[in-house]
Amino acid sequence: MLFNSIDFAVFLPIVFFLYWFVTQKNLKLQNLLIIIASYIFYGWWDYKFLTLIVFSSFLDYSIGLRLSNCEDKRKRKTLLVLSLLVNLGFLGFFKYYNFFLDNFVNAFSLFGNSINIQGLNIILPVGISFYTFQTLSYTIDVYKRKLEPTRDIVSFLAFVSFFPQLVAGPIERASNLLPQFYKKREFVYKKAIDGLRQILWGLFKKVVVADNCATFANQIFDNYSENSASTLLFGALFFTFQIYGDFSGYSDIAIGTSRLFGFNLKQNFAFPYFSRDIAEFWRRWHMSLSTWFRDYLYIPLGGSRGGTWMKIRNTFIIFIVSGFWHGANWTFVIWGFLNALYFLPIMLLNKNRINTNNVAENRLLPTFTEFRQIIFTFFLTVIAWVFFRAPSVTDAILYLKGLVSKSIFSVPDNLNSWLITIFFIFVLIFTEWLQREKQHALELGDANKIPRYLRWCFYVIIFFTIFWYGGSEQDFIYFQF
Amino acid sequence: MKRFVINCFKFLGVFILICIVSLIFNSILINSYGYKIEENKNVLILGDSHTEYAIDDDLFKNSINLSHSADSYFYSYLKIRKMKKENPQINTLILALSNHNLLIEYEDRWIFNTSHIKSKFRIYTDLMKLPDFCFLFKSNPSGVIQGIIESPKYSIKLLFKGVLKERDLGKFQASNRNRLKEDIEQRRKNKKQRSLEYSSVEKKYLFSIIDFCNRNNVKLIFINTPLHPEYTKKKAKELQVLNEFYNSNLSKFKFLNYSNFDVPDDCYQDLDHLNAKGAKLFTAHLVNEINKN
Incomplete structure (x- = not known):
């Protein structure tokens, strides 16, 4: 459902009414309403892909619970890797499969060998990049013990599928959004x-x-x-x-x-x-994605703590990955690379935070x-x-x-x-x-x-x-x- | 919460009120200018872009051309009803009848389409009676609502640009456009055939026009304006179906079928519309023919 459609203009007041006038007294019921509304919102586009969201939600919920009961470092890591593999696997398949296949075929043809592999007719599920990153942030935070795993499945499902930001962000951190589902919401005029x-x-x-x-x-x-x-x-x-x-x-x-x-x-x-300057631009543009990459990619890679080469490497990685996140096309990679180039001089001159x-x-x-x-x-x-x-x-x-x-x-x-x-x-x-x-x-x-x-x-x-x-x-x- | 709900309704109330007030305002303003035409004009020409571009009413002395691009028979019906009421001297209606007018495809494009209603609604609101409004509303409520929302914008235009300029009921358009070659190219590439089924809604309003003319002693003449040979070749089936429809339903009315009228290429703006030069040539011929009879 598009925000700029008649469907949404009808949908929103109905959900608002049910939320504040019918389910207001029961938090669980209110969260359940959010889940139903969110699934309708998403299913309006293609209900078949709801299974992906539901699957990802249950997987990360159970991995979160297992992480809380597990002290064995290796087992914890395995659980994290499982979550990363499944979530990024879905993302990779739906978004990047044909891209990698085409490039693989093209690379072969460079050496004079032509191989004939047909790409798949894959429909990209709306918002997959957004909710994948949102659920991943939950698992990573739980793994790093920065966040207590939730035992409330309704709240968790509502957190992953919350309809206003489900398909195009902002990519909310579990630490900010999830606790809001635990507490009774008050209507503030x-x-x-x-x-x-x-x-x-x-x-x-x-x-x-x-x-x-x-x-x-x-x-x-x-x-x-x-x-x-x-x-x-x-x-x-x-x-x-x-x-x-x-x-x-x-x-x-x-x-x-x-x-x-x-x-x-x-x-x-x-x-x-x-x-x-371009550093300020990136602090102000799509902030939820920039901070996501900063916290879950740039810092784990060493951030700006290492030497100059490390800083340069990490800067290019984060910008290129960010570009690639936007789409499976070399244009996005170049776009990321170009932004890294813009960023480089002010970073090397230590002027990126002026x-x-x-x-x-x-x-x-x-x-x-x-x-x-x-x-x-x-x-x-x-x-x-x-x-x-x-x-x-x-x-x-x-x-x-x-x-x-x-x-x-x-x-x-x-x-x-x-x-x-x-x-x-x-x-x-x-x-x-x-x-x-x-x-x-x-x-x-x-x-x-x-x-x-x-x-x-x-x-x-x-x-x-x-x-x-x-x-x-x-x-x-x-x-x- | 109560305050929130009240304020939301107040805001919507203001919005709706502005729309309704401007609808009424537009109607009063347009009506104050009336629909009177000169006393000596007794021939009304209605239809879509075919007649809009083909018949120059400056050369056809006792006529007035109110054809408008993409006008369906529904809108032509509204126009003849109003014009006859305000101008009893009208005794002849020349109505466009071409291969596409009755096709089912045009029912959606020229009547029910949202953006079409949005653009036509403000022009024709004043000509509508309650059943006409209900018909449109039932067909596409969203389109009508969007049309109503456009009315304050129309009020502003009426005030600043003038009623006569903005009340665009239709008129002869002298076109200097020349895209015949591109059109030929485009149509050659386009192999798609349209459905030959006729729209029941368009037929209903065509018969309403016929009925109105019969009841009010208005002589009805159908006209098909010149079409380029490439077009007639491509649309041969549609033209055949039109002839069959005419023979079985409209044969007691005169049909000036100029689809094969010989016009040089430089008289066309595209395959089925004449340009200013073509309109001059064609209108002169049409006036001669009508005067002969």
């Missing part, structure tokens, strides 16, 4: 209203910004060889805002929806396009230096997104090559038809800039001083804008990951 505001902004980002940008980005990327450099530049910019609006929009809706049910999810995007505060804190506008840094960082990310979006590495290189031309100074032919979307991108940038110190763009703070009727006018306008200017309904990009 301010929290719920703030959740609704966050959903509204998420829908604006997804439906108005991302879906409209998607139409133009698709047209330009699909015919890049026929377009002028200025059009290609706009294409790359449209994709840059498409992916941000799409993914951060999803996260906003997920976090906002969770708040309606009394849950707190971690912030997943902290206005990343206002970053002053911009940890908010840009232009307590000021309306950035300084010239900050502005220059933001634009430069943004430019780097735009270049990297070309690899992310292009169907192949060759296409990405040709696309970038097409940007280097005198026609970069020409006015794109379709500029007039893009104007309304460009306007909405500016609305997005302007609103998020004003609210960059908050958790989301419609969070009240000083805005509380604005008269209520004015705030309502703003919300009503956004609400209408979503209906009037919503682009053609598109799947969330991150569903494919």
Whole structure:
């Protein structure tokens, strides 16, 4: 079920009503309702793949219990390896089987031997990368004795399948989300209203910004060889805002929806396009994945404790794996590699933690230096997104090559038809800039001083804008990951 | 919780109220301009893009062309009903009848499709009576709701761009587009044959138009505008089915079938639509033919 669909608009109030008015007095029943709702939510897309989630959940639940009763180091390790093998095995099969097979066949053909192996027609289960990482975090934390294993199967199933973040994150840690299922949730008016505001902004980002940008980005990327450099530049910019609006929009809706049910999810995007360097960008973009890789891959590999070569190696590993996590294509690997390259100089100069505060804190506008840094960082990310979006590495290189031309100074032919979307991108940038110190763009703070009727006018306008200017309904990009 | 629920309903209430108020506002504003046409115009031309691009009503002196792209017979029915009421001098209706109008495929594309309803609803709300509204709502509630939500946007357009410009009931469109070659290429590649089944809904509204014309002494003439030979070749079966349908159901009405009318290639914008030059040529011929009879 898509968040931006009529189905979800009907589904959410029904679940909300049952949750707060029918099952409120019984925590177990409430958690059970979450499981049922989550399975319906997921099954709406393809009920057959529910078996995967259920299987993974039961496996990790029982491995967690066994780990708690086991002191033998070897046995504990075996249990952890079993969980990793099964979960990553599913992920590897559904997501990477054909990729490895194709590359294997291609590698053979390089030596003059051609082998004929047919790939399988595999459908990628929606959200598999997300819930796999979520359940893995549970097993690893229990193994490391950072988390007490749960004996409450209902809570655990609800934790793994919690519908707001099941298919595209944020990837919640068991230590943050699981305990919330043990306690009775209280309805807090301010929290719920703030959740609704966050959903509204998420829908604006997804439906108005991302879906409209998607139409133009698709047209330009699909015919890049026929377009002028200025059009290609706009294409790359449209994709840059498409992916941000799409993914951060999803996260906003997920976090906002969770708040309606009394849950707190971690912030997943902290206005990343206002970053002053690439390290700050990665602290602000898809934070739940970045921290996951940091805690479960980078640190176990030695992190930055070793020598310079170790740091460089670990940086490249984490970025390339992160790229590969996004999809089974060399474009994602190159995208990760490129980001590692961007990151390398500031890491080697020990400047990767200089911009940890908010840009232009307590000021309306950035300084010239900050502005220059933001634009430069943004430019780097735009270049990297070309690899992310292009169907192949060759296409990405040709696309970038097409940007280097005198026609970069020409006015794109379709500029007039893009104007309304460009306007909405500016609305997005302007609103998020004003609210960059908050958790989301419609969070009240000083805005509380604005008269209520004015705030309502703003919300009503956004609400209408979503209906009037919503682009053609598109799947969330991150569903494919 | 009570406060939350009340505020949610208040918000939705404001939203619904704005939509309803703007629907009423649009209706009042559009009605204030009325649907009156010049007294000497007694021929009404209705249909889809075929007639929209082919008949230049500036050259056909006593006519008015209100054809609109992708108009189904449902919308043509609404138009003739309203126009006749407001303009009793209308005594002739020229209605597009082409190979595709009655196909089942077009029932979905031109009547029930959500984005189609969304774009047409605001234009035709004022022409609808309760049963028409109920028919659309039953067919696609989501489309109608989305159409209603569009009404405040339409109000803004009516106010800022002007009612006459925005009340797009349809008119002759002089096109300078030229994509005949691409269209020929595209259709050659496309081997798919459409289902020849006719839509019961489209037939129902076609017969409603016939019934209306009979009851109100309006002479009904069907017209099929010129089609490129490549098109007629490709759609031969559809044209044959149309002729059979005409012979068995509509034969007491005149059918000006110009599907094989000889028009040079530079008069087409694509395989089944004339351009401005073609419209000029064709309309002159049509006026001559009608005057002869």
